[in-house]
Amino acid sequence: MSPAPAPAAAPAAAPALAIRCRGVEKSYGSGDALVHALRKVDLDVAMGELLMLVGPSGCGKTTLISVLAGILDADAGEVAVLGADLRTMAKREVTRWRGEQVGFVFQAYNLVPTLTVEENVAIPLLLRGTPRRLALARAGELLEQVGLGARRRSAPRDLSGGQQQRVAIARSLVHEPRLLVCDEPTSALDAETGHGVMELLRAHAVRADRALVLVTHDSRIFEFADRIARMEDGRIRAVEPGRAALATEPH
Amino acid sequence: MIRIALKMLVGDRARYLGIVMGLTFAALLITQQSAIFVGLMTRTFGSITDLGQPGIWVMDPKVQFVDDVKPLQDTELLRVRGVDGVAWAVPLYKGLLKVRLHDGAYQTCNVFGLDDATLLGGPPEMVEGTLADLRRAEGVIVDENGANGKLATVRPDGTRVPLRVGDTLELNDHRAIVVGICRVSRTFQSQPVLYTTYQRATTYAPRERKLLSFVLADPKPGVDPSELCARIEAATGLQALTSDGFKTATYGYFMKYTGIPINFGIAVLLGFVIGTAIAGQTFYNFTLDNLRHFGTLKAMGATGPLLLAMILVQALVAGSIGWGLGVGGASLFGIVSRNSELAFRMPWQLLAISGGAVLFICLASALLAIKTVLRLEPAIVFKG
Known part of the structure; x- marks a missing residue:
């Protein structure tokens, strides 16, 4: 039996903790079909940090970011995100908290195809009750930042994969969330486009008052990580600095 | 959102x-x-709607719907007139009579015989002529659909010549002259509709002891029609229904039995x-x-x-x-x-x-x- 790894602590110089998990457990099913997705996960993520979660399929990466984003409830353990103890909050409170504090970037972009690009970007603000005019204006600003100001009235289907992911990034940032959760943001993109998306994320999403947790299989983007947490069988096996991970990653 | x-x-x-x-x-x-x-x-109750004015219909107790005519004795009219609260009461003949056309063919018609004095219960809309024309000797008013359809004369070449004012018909060996064309509601009975006076209608009808189909009555001002119906029923032993009640009964009959x-x-x-x-x-x-x-x-x-x-x-x-x-x-x-x-x-x-x-x-x-x-x-x- 291997010894339990030390908590994946944030760098000592980190000003504040965005995420603190201790002994987080999550399982699905029951009886013979019981699957332990997370087994006593300890993880710290600091503000201003970009942490990548890597590991083979089924190792629990997506479950972990779902728990961190308040989408799934942990079965056991402590989950404190941006100072909120998610395990003690009512579902409605978690939903409101998520809408205000968390931004999402999905592998499949998840843009609503019947809306324009700027309407898609404005959704998080509209959900918070921001007047449509203001929400669209803010969406336009974000689209300018990601280089798609000229395509604000386009339909998502008229954009390339990389452009759609940039729209998704704009949408994830439009309401100024303090935690950004990205699920395989580059896996559907070619190397060059993926690189561009990561540069965009680093340039616009990584800030001192925001943490970014990114799930990926894509070793081409490890260089953008501040730290890389390697998961296996529901556990965090190791946490390494981003560049060091890049150096040891077989190509 | x-x-x-x-x-x-x-x-x-x-x-x-x-x-x-x-x-x-x-x-x-x-x-x-x-x-x-x-x-x-x-x-089903088109005939009741067309008659319009009377608030109350008095009939044999066994009558179930408007076309289910069970004739009364003429004296029933006087008995209804004698009920307290009745403003007026007039007779109505309603029956199916055979009309002989110019070409010798026979056509069954729905004949209404209206009170000779008041002509109450006449057609709702006149297309040609007036209701008062019924006072002319042997006068009948024919409905437009009947005049253009089943009562029209068919020429040898197949063209139909509609029945017009001035044309004659033969009802049970009695001559009738068309004095007007009217428009009536369509009913379940597809026969042409003829209006004439009560006396003339009873002349056209085959000899029977009872020929009075309905008594149409109206309450005096301030008298509740439903209450008057109850009074008429109590006094005469006949069935008395308000116009709406008779429509409901007729409608109900068709709902139940068809x-x-x-x-x-x-x-x-x-x-x-x-x-x-x-x-x-x-x-x-x-x-x-x-x-x-x-x-x-x-x-x-x-x-x-x-x-x-x-x-x-x-x-x-x-x-x-x-x-x-x-x-x-x-x-x-x-x-x-x-x-x-x-x-x-x-x-x-x-x-x-x-x-x-x-x-x-x-x-x-x-x-x-x-x-x-x-x-x-x-x-x-x-x-x-």
Whole structure:
């Protein structure tokens, strides 16, 4: 039996903790079909940090970011995100908290195809009750930042994969969330486009008052990580600095 | 977000049209078939409607509907006139008599014999001539459809020459002269309608001891018609019904003893079921197709009530448009068939009923969709 790894602590110089998990457990099913997705996960993520979660399929990466984003409830353990103890909050409170504090970037972009690009970007603000005019204006600003100001009235289907992911990034940032959760943001993109998306994320999403947790299989983007947490069988096996991970990653 | 919900709905053109068409079809079928049903049922008491003025109909106690004539003795008229509260009472003859046409053919006609003095109960609309023309010797008024149809003369070359004012007919060996053409409500009896005076009608009718079909009466001012009916029944032993009561009795008879309600009920039900199936299934599929987007909204902080409102708005908007198109289609059908034999009557209550049915369809399909969306695990958004 291997010894339990030390908590994946944030760098000592980190000003504040965005995420603190201790002994987080999550399982699905029951009886013979019981699957332990997370087994006593300890993880710290600091503000201003970009942490990548890597590991083979089924190792629990997506479950972990779902728990961190308040989408799934942990079965056991402590989950404190941006100072909120998610395990003690009512579902409605978690939903409101998520809408205000968390931004999402999905592998499949998840843009609503019947809306324009700027309407898609404005959704998080509209959900918070921001007047449509203001929400669209803010969406336009974000689209300018990601280089798609000229395509604000386009339909998502008229954009390339990389452009759609940039729209998704704009949408994830439009309401100024303090935690950004990205699920395989580059896996559907070619190397060059993926690189561009990561540069965009680093340039616009990584800030001192925001943490970014990114799930990926894509070793081409490890260089953008501040730290890389390697998961296996529901556990965090190791946490390494981003560049060091890049150096040891077989190509 | 409501605007977003609507754009999600109408943006998917194919599905949107599918939902709207399903609802349109349901609304059209429900409204159109019901309107035909109402039209037909209205025809059952068309004669009562046409007579208009009398508030009370007095008849044999065994009479079940307006065409179920069971003659009374003439003296019953005087007995009704003697009941306290009766302002006036007049006789009415209603019977089927054979009319001999110019070409020797016979045609059964529905003959109304009106009170000679007042001519109360005459046709609702005169096309040619006046009701007073009935006072002319041997005068009869013929309904327009009958004059142009079954009473028209057929020439050897096959062309039909409508019956005109001045033409003569023969009723039971008595001559009758057409003095007017009128327009009457269509009834279940397809025979031409003839109006004449009571005395003349009883002359035309085969000899019988009893010839008085109905006594038409009206209450004095301040007397409640229903109360007067009770008084007449108590005093004469006859059946007395208000005009509306007689319509209801006639309508009720046809509802009970004919298959009309079942036949139309099946058509209406079919429209409802098919409409529900098409619209419900399409709307449900639309929601399933958008499940990922609803999941995304949920992940981004959309609350259950907000998603509920979005889906309800989508369903209600599609329902309103579908209902509008369906009712519009049914109205168009009514306008196009206005001058045909088809019975079609679309009172506002029918619009309310079809609106209610469409609303039910929308809410039922929305409910299915809502259940799926509310149970949706937002983690679905992380599945590629």
